[in-house]
Amino acid sequence: MRAERILPYAKPWILIDQVTELKGGTQAVAVKQISSSDFYLQGHFPAHSIYPGMLLLEGIRQTIACVFLQEGTAAVWKESEVSSRFMHPVEPGDSVKYVVIRRPSGMHAAQFDGEGWVGDNKVIQARIAYRKEEEANEANARQ
Template identity: 30%
Template sequence: MVLDINEIMKLLPHRYPFLLVDRIDLLEPGVRIVGTKNVTVNEPFFQGHFPGHPIMPGVLIIEAMAQVGGVFAIISDKIGPDKVTYFVGIDNARFRKPVLPGDVLRMELEIINCRRGLYCFKGRAFVGETLVTEADLKATFADRNDS
């Protein structure tokens, strides 16, 4: 299953400048997902991180992986628009190499388990074949409170 940006925007509530997934390249419901972020010099965070030496902040790489995981859970378990995603944990995060403008960030997440609505993923991010970031991520869903 491949999803373009328009299909991703139907699933995730995030929008520019915080939507950090451009495409879902592979989805095996209940098993794994692969998503892509094209990193451009026009990203707003590069203005301050760092002037003259732009590097994508590690927390945003983690957020991009979490968004890919959200797509996985929404599709795998048919979670509707009446729910909101809560990112509830990050463990074992490691930042191996910087992500720079012009890089294509490929995020691969595999489901470790899902118990009582708590999704646990092993996430890895690559530029080409180089591992740049890895982390264990946890997320859950709750009723949307649109009051």
């Protein structure tokens, strides 16, 4: 299914093209075709364009958002912690497959492991943790 039918974002900031799999609040798979006409590739880098790593991370976030939106809880969760590792450059013409899996983490927390793949090459891995909004607000008030 087309990502713009699911995500509440406007183009050009929808950074996944298609959601190919959604499994009951626990897993999602999405695909992004990297095109040389994508404006964020212009000048990054002029002699040899590569897809910005932060946009790869955002692709994982948007794939996770599809999981939350499917279960109707997107407004409840606030991102609380992110760790990521970029492993291989992504270039125009590549197709990135994002896979996110929700890990057991309790009623007031959610944690996802995400990966991005170009063919057999893992290009990014990330772990993103979320807290329920009221939990996040209480933690911020204590700081």
